[in-house]
Amino acid sequence: xxxxxxxxxxxxxxxxxxxxxxxxxxxxxxxxxxxxxxxxxxxxxxxxxxxxxxxxxxxxxxxxxxxxxxxxxxxxxxxxxxxxxxxxxxxxxxxxxxxxxxxxxxxxxxxxxxxxxxxxxxxxxxxxxxxxxxxxxxxxxxxxxxxxxxxxxxxxxxxxxxxxxxxxxxxxxxxxxxxxxxxxxxxxxxxxxxxxxxxxxxxxxxxxxxxxxxxxxxxxxxxxxxxxxxxxxxxxxxxxxxxxxxxxxxxxxxxxxxxxxxxxxxx
Amino acid sequence: xxxxxxxxxxxxxxxxxxxxxxxxxxxxxxxxxxxxxxxxxxxxxxxxxxxxxxxxxxxxxxxxxxxxxxxxxxxxxxxxxxxxxxxxxxxxxxxxxxxxxxxxxxxxxxxxxxxxxxxxxxxxxxxxxxxxxxxxxxxxxxxxxxxxxxxxxxxxxxxxxxxxxxxxxxxxxxxxxxxxxxxxxxxxxxxxxxxxxxxxxxxxxxxxxxxxxxxxxxxxxxxxxxxxxxxxxxxxxxxxxxxxxxxxxxxxxxxxxxxxxxxxxxxxxxxxxxxxxxxxxxxxxxxxxxx
Numbered sequence: 001x002x003x004x005x006x007x008x009x010x011x012x013x014x015x016x017x018x019x020x021x022x023x024x025x026x027x028x029x030x031x032x033x034x035x036x037x038x039x040x041x042x043x044x045x046x047x048x049x050x051x052x053x054x055x056x057x058x059x060x061x062x063x064x065x066x067x068x069x070x071x072x073x074x075x076x077x078x079x080x081x082x083x084x085x086x087x088x089x090x091x092x093x094x095x096x097x098x099x100x101x102x103x104x105x106x107x108x109x110x111x112x113x114x115x116x117x118x119x120x121x122x123x124x125x126x127x128x129x130x131x132x133x134x135x136x137x138x139x140x141x142x143x144x145x146x147x148x149x150x151x152x153x154x155x156x157x158x159x160x161x162x163x164x165x166x167x168x169x170x171x172x173x174x175x176x177x178x179x180x181x182x183x184x185x186x187x188x189x190x191x192x193x194x195x196x197x198x199x200x201x202x203x204x205x206x207x208x209x210x211x212x213x214x215x216x217x218x219x220x221x222x223x224x225x226x227x228x229x230x231x232x233x234x235x236x237x238x239x240x241x242x243x244x245x246x247x248x249x250x251x252x253x254x255x256x257x258x259x260x261x262x263x264x265x266x267x
Numbered sequence: 268x269x270x271x272x273x274x275x276x277x278x279x280x281x282x283x284x285x286x287x288x289x290x291x292x293x294x295x296x297x298x299x300x301x302x303x304x305x306x307x308x309x310x311x312x313x314x315x316x317x318x319x320x321x322x323x324x325x326x327x328x329x330x331x332x333x334x335x336x337x338x339x340x341x342x343x344x345x346x347x348x349x350x351x352x353x354x355x356x357x358x359x360x361x362x363x364x365x366x367x368x369x370x371x372x373x374x375x376x377x378x379x380x381x382x383x384x385x386x387x388x389x390x391x392x393x394x395x396x397x398x399x400x401x402x403x404x405x406x407x408x409x410x411x412x413x414x415x416x417x418x419x420x421x422x423x424x425x426x427x428x429x430x431x432x433x434x435x436x437x438x439x440x441x442x443x444x445x446x447x448x449x450x451x452x453x454x455x456x457x458x459x460x461x462x463x464x465x466x467x468x469x470x471x472x473x474x475x476x477x478x479x480x481x482x483x484x485x486x487x488x489x490x491x492x493x494x495x496x497x498x499x500x501x502x503x504x505x506x507x508x509x510x511x512x513x514x515x516x517x518x519x520x521x522x523x524x525x526x527x528x529x530x531x532x533x534x535x536x537x538x539x540x541x542x543x544x545x546x547x548x549x550x551x552x553x554x555x556x557x558x
Contacts, residue, residue: 104277105284108534110493116515117523130299135298154402203410207497211512229416230501245413251409 008257014069017249029053029218031094041236046240049228055240058220063247065221066202069136074197076140078190081147085172088148088187089155090178099152107146114142128219134136135214141202147193151186158185192259199255222248270546278539285531286339287523290332344525349517354525357510362529364494365506372429373487379430379497380437381480388445389468401436425504432494433487440486444479448472478548485541489534 001009032044032052040047046055088099106114118138126134158164159182167181202222208214209223217224226243228234235241308317338344344354383399386392406414411432418428448454454471464472473480492508499508507526514522 099283101277101280104281104535104538105288105531107489108281108531108538109285110489110530110534112493112496112497113511113523113527113530116496117520117527144409156323199408203408206410207412210410211497213512213515223410226410226413229413232420245409246458248410248413249405249408253404256407 005257011250012254012258015063015247015254019060019063019067022057022064027054027057028061028220030057035151037238046103046243047238053218055243058225059243059247062220062222062225062244063251065132065215065219066205066251069132069145070139070198070201070205071194073136073140073143073201074194076137077143077197078147080141080144081151081193082183082186082190084144085148085151085242086155086178086182089152089157090182091158092159096152096156099148103145103149103152106142107149111142111204112207115139115204116213118142124241126216128216131214131216132219132221135205135208136201143197143201147190147197148190150193154186154189155182158182186204195255195259199252199259202248202255223253270550274489274539274543274546278535281535282528282532283336285535286336286528287332289528290335291328314515318339326357339528344528345521346416347514347519347522349514351520354522357522358507358525358529361505361507361510364504365499365508366422368429368499368504369488369491369495370425371424371426373433373484373491374525375426375430376433377437377487380434381441381483384438384441384445385468385473385509385523387442388449388472389464399438405509406431406435408486410497412501414494415498418498419502425498425502425506428498428502429494431492432498435489436490437483437487441480444476444483445472449475451475478545481548482541482545485534485538488537492530492534508542 016088026121030053032048032054035044035048036050036052037050038044038048044054044056046059048054049058084099085103088096122131122134130231164177164181167177172181205214205221206226209221210226214223215221222244226248228241229245295320309498310318322364330434335345342355344358346352347354350357383395414431415425415428417423418425418431449472451471454467457467457471470479495506495508496511497508498504499506500512503509507529511523511526514526
């Protein structure tokens with residue numbers, strides 16, 4: 001780990017700690033009707049939005065959503081990639097061909113379009129909490145293809161390696177061979193893919209939020225907070241609306257730095 | 268020829284599967300099978316029954332897909348619910364705008380990424396590497412929507428936002444390809460043989476890496492399409508991306524499926540062309556006896 005990566009890990013942990021220990025309860029959605037769109041003050045360090053909600057509390061909640069759910073979605077897509085890609089590489093034949101074709105399809109479709117299509121199918125009365133979970137669940141379910149192809153290629157190589165042949169010769173076969181021999185050897189690739197996916201999901205949620213298709217109000221997310229930036233007049237009057245941008249760039253930048261260059265490039 | 272057929276088969280299979288995915292989404296979308304004629308009091312019960320029967324035959328998703336595919340082959344992708352117009356006409360109307368901005372954005376992003384990666388690999392200047400990596404890292408850490416907002420405030424065209432979204436991916440991939448090419452044995456041998464650095468770059472690094480670098484175009488197209496949605500929405504550009512967003516907000520699945528299918532066809536074509544170029548280049552390399 002380089003010095004820069006250590007610094008990035010430190011900043012990431014600090015952000016995580018602040019967001020997890022910060023504003024709790026309904027402070028992010030509580031409206032202060034006597035303080036609508038006020039400038040930063042001792043009571044509201046980042047001021048309040050047009051609905052009188054504390055911007056700092058909302059920023060903390062939005063960061064918490066990204067910090068907790070993006071890794072969860074990345075874990076889901078990594079597990080799917082391990083299962084689908086691993087089995088395809090290990091079994092080969094028709095299963096392998098089907099998996100490659102489906103992965104090709106997922107890779108040919110821009111993510112955002114897929115997300116838009118599936119989000120459009122969701123019922124209109126989806127609760128805010130359900131919308132958060134569904135957004136990240138969709139991200140996790142749709143993001144398996146790229147890591148899946150890499151895992152499949154690694155599993156194919158491993159399946160033909162000497163130690164697997166030796167294990168086969170010793171009578172180890174089936175699931176035991178897969179879990180005991182292949183999966184541990186795929187672990188470094190899976191770990192790299194997990195870390196690569198986390199910033200991608202943070203940014204995807206931000207994009208969806210900017211388009212108004214992410215987390216529903218009154219829950220806050222980094223994406224939904226960015227929507228305030230669309231109001232150009234408010235920007236010049238109140239530059240603190242840029243705070244979510246700063247947090248997002250720092251968060252995504254730290255996560256990008258944490259994935260070592262070699263790991264990212266080898267994938 | 269075999270490679271070409273294989274690529275065409277793969278591309279067709281992917282497109283068919285994409286169509287099936289779209290048709291399945293449509294078939295199970297809320298409101299499918301409900302016809303407003305059923306609420307018309309002027310119609311007799313037989314007419315309403317006939318309207319219902321039109322959907323009955325398509326309840327099976329495979330039959331529905333067969334009908335959808337047959338119609339799609341004659342360029343009939345259905346009627347958009349939100350625009351109340353044929354999807355094909357809407358796509359035809361919006362496609363030129365997206366194609367123009369994508370062509371410019373992909374070209375500029377690709378060239379900027381390649382030029383910086385080549386300059387960095389060749390000269391090895393620390394400052395250049397630092398500046399380019401910082402720019403690429405920053406662009407990668409900003410969602411495409413925010414890049415679009417920046418361009419909107421600066422009154423820059425949509426195509427520049429797309430170029431900025433494409434650039435970091437190309438810079439990183441190209442840097443990786445060139446780094447690997449510089450580490451190969453024949454480069455060391457050429458250097459030991461006293462060849463000049465420009466010649467090594469041209470003959471031993473760039474030339475063998477050309478197919479891989481060419482394949483980056485497919486990556487650029489895919490990234491650009493993904494970025495086009497938020498960029499067109501925020502910059503209010505009347506392209507395919509903005510229409511997909513409007514369709515998603517209005518839950519207009521026929522339109523959304525049409526857009527998805529069109530983009531699948533375009534991305535698959537770009538990927539197949541890049542893959543074909545890659546395999547032809549590798550075959551000719553093998554014929555010339557290079558490893």
